[in-house]
Amino acid sequence: MPTPTFFRLPDEKRERFVDEAINEFADRSYAEASLSQIVKRVGIAKGSVYQYFADKLDLYRWLLIEEVPRRRREFVGVIDDADTDFWAALETQIERGMAFLVEHPKLARITAAAADPTAHEEVRGLHRAVCQAGEAELERSLERGIRRGAISKDVDPKIAVHFVTAITGPGLTNVVLQELGADLHEILASDELRRKLDPRRRRRLAKQALLLIQRGLGA
Amino acid sequence: MPTPTFFRLPDEKRERFVDEAINEFADRSYAEASLSQIVKRVGIAKGSVYQYFADKLDLYRWLLIEEVPRRRREFVGVIDDADTDFWAALETQIERGMAFLVEHPKLARITAAAADPTAHEEVRGLHRAVCQAGEAELERSLERGIRRGAISKDVDPKIAVHFVTAITGPGLTNVVLQELGADLHEILASDELRRKLDPRRRRRLAKQALLLIQRGLGA
Amino acid sequence: MPTPTFFRLPDEKRERFVDEAINEFADRSYAEASLSQIVKRVGIAKGSVYQYFADKLDLYRWLLIEEVPRRRREFVGVIDDADTDFWAALETQIERGMAFLVEHPKLARITAAAADPTAHEEVRGLHRAVCQAGEAELERSLERGIRRGAISKDVDPKIAVHFVTAITGPGLTNVVLQELGADLHEILASDELRRKLDPRRRRRLAKQALLLIQRGLGA
Amino acid sequence: MPTPTFFRLPDEKRERFVDEAINEFADRSYAEASLSQIVKRVGIAKGSVYQYFADKLDLYRWLLIEEVPRRRREFVGVIDDADTDFWAALETQIERGMAFLVEHPKLARITAAAADPTAHEEVRGLHRAVCQAGEAELERSLERGIRRGAISKDVDPKIAVHFVTAITGPGLTNVVLQELGADLHEILASDELRRKLDPRRRRRLAKQALLLIQRGLGA
DNA sequence: TATGAATGAGTTTTCATTCAT
DNA sequence: AATGAATGAAAACTCATTCAT
Numbered sequence: 001m002p003t004p005t006f007f008r009l010p011d012e013k014r015e016r017f018v019d020e021a022i023n024e025f026a027d028r029s030y031a032e033a034s035l036s037q038i039v040k041r042v043g044i045a046k047g048s049v050y051q052y053f054a055d056k057l058d059l060y061r062w063l064l065i066e067e068v069p070r071r072r073r074e075f076v077g078v079i080d081d082a083d084t085d086f087w088a089a090l091e092t093q094i095e096r097g098m099a100f101l102v103e104h105p106k107l108a109r110i111t112a113a114a115a116d117p118t119a120h121e122e123v124r125g126l127h128r129a130v131c132q133a134g135e136a137e138l139e140r141s142l143e144r145g146i147r148r149g150a151i152s153k154d155v156d157p158k159i160a161v162h163f164v165t166a167i168t169g170p171g172l173t174n175v176v177l178q179e180l181g182a183d184l185h186e187i188l189a190s191d192e193l194r195r196k197l198d199p200r201r202r203r204r205l206a207k208q209a210l211l212l213i214q215r216g217l218g219a
Numbered sequence: 220m221p222t223p224t225f226f227r228l229p230d231e232k233r234e235r236f237v238d239e240a241i242n243e244f245a246d247r248s249y250a251e252a253s254l255s256q257i258v259k260r261v262g263i264a265k266g267s268v269y270q271y272f273a274d275k276l277d278l279y280r281w282l283l284i285e286e287v288p289r290r291r292r293e294f295v296g297v298i299d300d301a302d303t304d305f306w307a308a309l310e311t312q313i314e315r316g317m318a319f320l321v322e323h324p325k326l327a328r329i330t331a332a333a334a335d336p337t338a339h340e341e342v343r344g345l346h347r348a349v350c351q352a353g354e355a356e357l358e359r360s361l362e363r364g365i366r367r368g369a370i371s372k373d374v375d376p377k378i379a380v381h382f383v384t385a386i387t388g389p390g391l392t393n394v395v396l397q398e399l400g401a402d403l404h405e406i407l408a409s410d411e412l413r414r415k416l417d418p419r420r421r422r423r424l425a426k427q428a429l430l431l432i433q434r435g436l437g438a
Numbered sequence: 439m440p441t442p443t444f445f446r447l448p449d450e451k452r453e454r455f456v457d458e459a460i461n462e463f464a465d466r467s468y469a470e471a472s473l474s475q476i477v478k479r480v481g482i483a484k485g486s487v488y489q490y491f492a493d494k495l496d497l498y499r500w501l502l503i504e505e506v507p508r509r510r511r512e513f514v515g516v517i518d519d520a521d522t523d524f525w526a527a528l529e530t531q532i533e534r535g536m537a538f539l540v541e542h543p544k545l546a547r548i549t550a551a552a553a554d555p556t557a558h559e560e561v562r563g564l565h566r567a568v569c570q571a572g573e574a575e576l577e578r579s580l581e582r583g584i585r586r587g588a589i590s591k592d593v594d595p596k597i598a599v600h601f602v603t604a605i606t607g608p609g610l611t612n613v614v615l616q617e618l619g620a621d622l623h624e625i626l627a628s629d630e631l632r633r634k635l636d637p638r639r640r641r642r643l644a645k646q647a648l649l650l651i652q653r654g655l656g657a
Numbered sequence: 658m659p660t661p662t663f664f665r666l667p668d669e670k671r672e673r674f675v676d677e678a679i680n681e682f683a684d685r686s687y688a689e690a691s692l693s694q695i696v697k698r699v700g701i702a703k704g705s706v707y708q709y710f711a712d713k714l715d716l717y718r719w720l721l722i723e724e725v726p727r728r729r730r731e732f733v734g735v736i737d738d739a740d741t742d743f744w745a746a747l748e749t750q751i752e753r754g755m756a757f758l759v760e761h762p763k764l765a766r767i768t769a770a771a772a773d774p775t776a777h778e779e780v781r782g783l784h785r786a787v788c789q790a791g792e793a794e795l796e797r798s799l800e801r802g803i804r805r806g807a808i809s810k811d812v813d814p815k816i817a818v819h820f821v822t823a824i825t826g827p828g829l830t831n832v833v834l835q836e837l838g839a840d841l842h843e844i845l846a847s848d849e850l851r852r853k854l855d856p857r858r859r860r861r862l863a864k865q866a867l868l869l870i871q872r873g874l875g876a
Numbered sequence: 877t878a879t880g881a882a883t884g885a886g887t888t889t890t891c892a893t894t895c896a897t
Numbered sequence: 898a899a900t901g902a903a904t905g906a907a908a909a910c911t912c913a914t915t916c917a918t
Contacts, residue, residue, distance in 0.1 A: 029337045031250040045904045116335035118248045162393040171385030216435035264879040467775045469688040483900040554773035604828030612819040654873030
């Protein structure tokens with residue numbers, strides 16, 4: 001976790017640092033990402049990184065577990081299905097997830113990298129933690145859906161959670177990428193690409209995902 | 220692609236080399252995988268690798284695009300849905316895919332790593348190629364399914380292909396991992412774990428996946 | 439040498455600083471000793487060190503040449519052989535030296551490190567100065583011993599001084615360490631070890647050293 | 658311990674490497690000694706060191722435990738006191754030890770550094786091993802001396818060994834250094850200094866050491 | 877064809893020291 | 898006086914790749 005020094009930094013400087021760190025870890029795998037690159041781009045001394053974080057892993061951990069999820073929550077908002085229809089909540093979630101993917105592809109990419117099964121022992125541990133947090137939440141949602149009769153009783157939430165996650169995660173991501181005819185890396189470089197996927201089109205794609213899940217699981 | 224020299228190698232030696240290369244690339248990401256490790260375990264000189272392959276990437280490319288898919292096809296077999304029921308063919312495919320995952324986790328892991336969005340520029344290109352090959356085939360299957368009336372007419376095969384791939388790929392993988400209470404790395408080390416997931420239990424999981432897809436897409 | 443600021447410090451704070459500095463330089467060689475460690479343990483800012491001393495070497499010099507000898511003198515006292523028997527004075531000195539070693543192993547260690555011939559150019563200079571001071575004093579003692587007939591006339595005090603120093607310095611230290619079955623680092627950590635070498639046993643060891651010197655040099 | 662590669666090196670190259678490594682570790686403490694310096698002086702690539710040794714510690718260990726003792730044995734020879742008079746053997750040993758000190762001050766310095774009590778945890782372990790080996794041998798010698806009547810029966814060889822070691826080690830070293838009016842580092846640089854201590858003078862100094870020990874311990 | 881020694885660019889990390897506040 | 902952020906040189910170590918034998 002970051003040092004107090006890091007939080008005491010002038011906002012502008014801290015943000016520049018975080019942005020470049022996100023750039024680096026979105027571009028390259030943990031092993032390939034290089035602190036040297038980050039400091040070069042931020043324009044600070046190598047040693048400064050170690051004033052802010054204990055080491056490379058510490059920086060990555062904070063990004064992956066704290067900062068990226070925080071930014072995601074900020075963008076996506078909290079979708080509470082406690083008071084609303086399960087399917088309506090899911091639809092909102094899918095739509096906002098797609099918007100996040102398109103508007104913040106770098107952040108999306110860092111999270112997506114957490115699925116890589118070949119990775120540093122230590123990094124894998126972080127990845128598992130990240131995934132499990134999201135899955136636990138969805139599982140509770142599914143259970144609620146079953147209780148309320150939205151989801152069929154013969155669905156096992158412990159299993160279905162992985163299918164729904166797969167559809168709304170890598171599934172939707174790949175749909176988007178195909179629509180754009182590009183990979184995540186290219187999207188970063190091009191505002192034009194991002195505009196290609198206007199909200200109307202996004203809604204159409206979201207509907208398809210929702211339909212599959214709804215028919216697949218619905219009561 | 221391998222040099223003629225590589226194919227002229229005594230079978231036993233070539234196989235030992237390939238096995239250790241698979242071990243290494245299944246354990247570590249492309250960036251972390253080390254040729255030094257491979258040659259040490261095979262017991263050949265470092266220079267020899269460059270008699271067989273142009274460089275590290277060339278070796279990885281061949282494994283990812285030729286050798287691992289070849290081994291997968293050998294294990295899974297070709298499931299031709301031209302003559303059979305679409306859903307029956309899919310069910311078979313899912314079941315065999317799960318069996319492959321459990322029996323050959325190393326190979327599965329190399330393929331799964333291809334989903335990592337943060338990776339060498341060049342490696343990413345390979346990954347995309349691998350994915351697109353599989354998706355093209357599935358897309359044709361889906362189109363056939365629609366024509367024959369197995370799949371609803373309002374399904375867009377270009378989009379659905381990603382959802383189905385997500386479910387049968389990362390979705391099922393994660394289901395399996397959760398069932399085993401372990402990650403892919405641990406499965407490798409433990410025959411016991413592998414036995415935990417006997418065919419009957421596998422079939423039950425496959426059914427759940429199939430049901431979701433079938434209800435979701437079915438006419 | 440310390441700045442006026444250093445001496446103006448509240449006693450409690452200055453003492454805490456000195457104690458931790460001694461801890462650090464007793465644990466690690468000059469090169470390995472780290473100002474960062476010291477300030478962290480004292481709980482002051484890094485920059486403060488430079489308000490008290492010119493630099494790392496300046497701090498070390500003061501400890502080695504002023505503070506540690508001062509503490510040693512305080513513990514050992516001044517043994518004046520001007521009025522007493524040469525051998526009785528030496529015996530006292532040896533006994534007190536051993537007591538110092540056992541009761542203040544950290545201080546002893548800092549002095550002992552001064553014997554290391556591989557060290558910073560500048561540090562070596564300090565070491566030589568420290569050694570020569572002690573040797574000059576002993577040499578005068580030896581000369582007095584010769585004049586009074588306690589020591590044989592054919593002893594060259596300029597040479598003998600090094601042998602006596604060796605016996606009472608590293609010689610006795612190693613005897614003590616062997617008796618304790620430990621190295622200096624372990625002694626620090628263990629009060630129990632220190633108690634193992636009670637005064638009676640210490641006297642026995644001292645006698646052996648004295649006997650060797652007395653028979654070896656005595657008239 | 659060195660790799661096979663190291664031993665396969667052309668003699669000239671290997672010797673140049675070892676010589677420079679000895680230079681470095683004789684000049685600076687383990688912590689300060691730098692592989693970068695060594696390779697710069699030898700004129701090879703940094704990576705080459707790691708073809709020869711596992712790491713810095715591995716190189717130091719080999720020098721300290723194998724190579725320097727080997728060179729010392731080669732120079733000093735084996736002095737067997739089994740067949741000769743104990744005192745004559747000791748005298749020879751002292752004389753040759755002094756010659757070694759003067760002729761190979763670098764090697765002597767590396768050994769002497771082993772007495773430094775403030776040092777890397779790992780390095781301290783090596784040092785202790787080196788010291789204990791020498792002491793064990795001398796202890797056996799002393800016991801033989803007692804049995805044969807050369808040494809007084811009331812001498813405890815376990816204790817005396819440290820005093821004798823101190824005299825013939827740091828004691829004699831300091832005598833020599835004082836005679837030369839220099840420290841070990843200056844001796845290295847100056848052939849003239851080395852010549853100042855001709856064999857006749859060396860013998861005189863050795864006699865003084867022997868006399869002290871002989872009178873001190875002799876029956 | 878096989879070998880394996882040599883390379884050197886690149887990595888993460890440490891730390892004494894400076895200096896604006 | 899005290900602070901503590903910034904610095905950057907230097908360290909140990911890794912590894913794909915080359916090339917003479």
